[in-house]
Amino acid sequence: MKNKNFCIPNGIEYYMPKEALEFERLKVNALKIFKKYKYDYVLPPIFDNLDNLLNLKSSDIDNETITFLDKLSGSEIGIRADITPQIAKIDFQITHGKGNARFAYMGDIIRLSSNLFDRKNPYQIGAEHFGNVSKSTDIEIIKLMIEIISLSGEKKIIIELGNLSIINNILTTLALNDKNKSMLIDLINLKSITEIKSFFKFHNLQKTKLNLIIDLINVSGDIMVLKEIKNILKKYKVNAEAKINELNYIAQSISKYKELVGIQVDLCELHSFNYQSDIVYTAYVPNFRKEIARGGRYIAYTTEKNISRYATGFSLDLKDILYMSKIGKK
Amino acid sequence: MKNKNFCIPNGIEYYMPKEALEFERLKVNALKIFKKYKYDYVLPPIFDNLDNLLNLKSSDIDNETITFLDKLSGSEIGIRADITPQIAKIDFQITHGKGNARFAYMGDIIRLSSNLFDRKNPYQIGAEHFGNVSKSTDIEIIKLMIEIISLSGEKKIIIELGNLSIINNILTTLALNDKNKSMLIDLINLKSITEIKSFFKFHNLQKTKLNLIIDLINVSGDIMVLKEIKNILKKYKVNAEAKINELNYIAQSISKYKELVGIQVDLCELHSFNYQSDIVYTAYVPNFRKEIARGGRYIAYTTEKNISRYATGFSLDLKDILYMSKIGKK
Structure with a gap:
């Protein structure tokens, strides 16, 4: 060991025994909620082709995505700053833009250019509904979002x-x-x-x-x-x-x-x-300096026949939920 | 979406609905095995200070670790190629090199310079015993390793x-x-x-x-x-x-x-x-072209008083276990 001092970069966390297990329990409970709402859980990779990471035409995501060179293939690989673009790719693969589809996901992301107080390595969790987006789809997604936030034990x-x-x-x-x-x-x-x-x-x-x-x-x-x-x-x-x-x-x-x-x-x-x-x-909860979750409607992609694929979905950082659940226990 | 073709880099996988849930089930079962053997589950971050990632003086790990610059702090951040060095840091934090300690972990790693057929993004899972390392410690770790491999349903x-x-x-x-x-x-x-x-x-x-x-x-x-x-x-x-x-x-x-x-x-x-x-x-299983798990004794670090901290542990790629379990079902 070159240096015994345990220096962790700002915005990056280690979870020690008790917290680590609580975090895994949160994931298991989140999966149960996805199942209850009939959202298919998928698991895209943290490292991916840039094309799979930057496909929502969002310059703010593009700016936060870190890339490095894969020496073996000579191609650039990105580390995702958002999982939503990968979910849009999955929807296209599975549905080709037809009918309705519901997907849920969770995993590490990295956001470097964020505020000094922000977490650099959030654990993004979310759900997306593709296809016929109506007020009832938004209601479904918002209820799902509320259930995930409620895992923190928040009363408001x-x-x-x-x-x-x-x-x-x-x-x-x-x-x-x-x-x-x-x-x-x-x-x-x-x-x-x-x-x-x-x-x-x-x-x-x-x-x-x-x-x-x-x-x-x-x-x-x-x-x-x-x-x-x-x-x-x-x-x-x-x-x-x-x-x-x-x-x-x-x-x-x-x-x-x-x-x-x-x-x-x-x-x-x-x-x-x-x-x-x-x-x-x-979504906001008391005593938390920023929003705890956010989502909305968007166009996920346009098919070959130039038809827009509508979607609505939310995401949040599961590490915030763990943090809130600990505050609540104090 | 800039390109509708779903092109995934070699050695990187998406898990679609059925596989994704099976993979989460494997994680839950692995946690149960860790608990049964009394190994404390910890969760170090995928992005970390280089010093926490390269502390086992192993040039092969050093060569595989990808680094990038955190613009905000001006310091280099690494993406881990192995979780074991982080576990050694955790052991030092918690025990200061005294007594016995058992830790288990799992998470994404990246290994770019590997073979063309190797997975670039393994999901490393393992357990490490620190302190008094004897034949009974190795036996304990090997049994734990066998139980994790058995999650694949392998008969040999x-x-x-x-x-x-x-x-x-x-x-x-x-x-x-x-x-x-x-x-x-x-x-x-x-x-x-x-x-x-x-x-x-x-x-x-x-x-x-x-x-x-x-x-x-x-x-x-x-x-x-x-x-x-x-x-x-x-x-x-x-x-x-x-x-x-x-x-x-x-x-x-x-x-x-x-x-x-x-x-x-x-x-x-x-x-x-x-x-x-x-x-x-x-560990080897039939019909798998390489070893499925490996481990052994090593010196995790040397304390201020120049005392070697002995350890023994194993790790494997949980994605291999998922792959083997699917082969078995054919």
Whole structure:
């Protein structure tokens, strides 16, 4: 042994005897939940061809994926930063884009360029539904997500619902270049109204759009705000009633599902990985500095006949669940 | 999706629904075996500081370990090619080199520079006993290893026993440089007697040593050859009776353990990772082109007071066990 000091990189953890067994127990319980919801468990590899890892056209994933050279074959191998792209590949292999399919997964991932306080080596676990995506599919996935989070023993889970397409459509009408658009998205995420105003002034953008965005930022809250949101959209002549009704249906259904669930609505929460662009759901628990799970609808791939394969799914870091379960026992 | 063709690098596997669940079942059953033998399950991370990955002074592991830069900290992170060095670190953390400790583990590793037919991403599983290493410790570890292999449903397991110190001591007396020594080891592994003779002639080495090595190569076989080996060593005045008696005790005990076990003895089997230098054990099953498990005694580290921490342990690739279990069902 070259050095007896046990120095572990920031954001990487060893699990000693008691924790290690608790972690394995969490995995077994997660598998039971997948089975109960009839999601087929699959096991893609942590090292893979880049094409299998980067296929969701998401630049934020591409930037976090580490690659190295396989001397034997001369080809590049990547270490996954997200398992979802591999699951899309599996769906295409098995279904060729036809019918419905449900898959669940778990495994190590690496995310290097993350925040100093973030875990570098999360243990991602999630489920994806492919095919006919409707409000009942989202409800199913959100319930599954709540059951996985409940393995932590948490007594309160907040589900934040949104629909990115509404704010995205508004942003599109502003005709900004990519750099300015992503700057504005950051300001919206931070809900920095003063800076959003300056941004609109500086770029000489429509005052009504500014007011619409500010109104939408100001109405985030519990399930009751959906009515207000509807009125705002009507006022600005944004045609999104069906989308709000859909969100309302999901919110009502989830809020009745379990006592421990609280609902929040926020149409201006744009933090997700950028392949999601429709309904999104994010889960929060008390005393945890960031969201514990997130998911939403996305287009997994386009088939040879140019048909979009729709999907909805969530993922979370099972190490967070272990961490929360230990906090709860204190 | 950039490319719909599902191209997986050689030596890397996806497990689809049925296989994936079978694999998880194997893990759960392995944990039960660890518990039965009272080995503490620990979970070190797949990405780690190089110092935690390369601490067994084994150049073959060092060469297979992939590293990349953590931009945030500026330090190098490695992807493990072997979990054993991390377990040695854990033992030091927990015991500071005192008393006995038993640890078991499993997880992904990567081995790029391996044979074209080898798996690049094995799922290593193993157990290590630290402290007072005696024949009964080896027997315990070998029995545990047999139980893990038996999860495959295999009806025949051959345990090959050896003691590397005997041939190593002979090699040391030849006073070869590293390059020539490793060349001779390769020839011994291949049991190429003609080439070993040429090697001795070319380097002008002692004829008696040559005859001793050839005699030892020729006596590999079942448990009965241990008596012959004893006679050979006596004839060449090699003092190793205690070592042969120890091997005999282990061999007798293991051969009585389970009906399905066959014993082979071979003092000239030098394939192990090069940190092992004493008793070694290798497991073979029919219809599998290479060994299915291997292990042995080694020095895990040296404490501040310059005391060697002895250990014995084995590891195998759980994906091989899944593969064998599927072959068996055909």
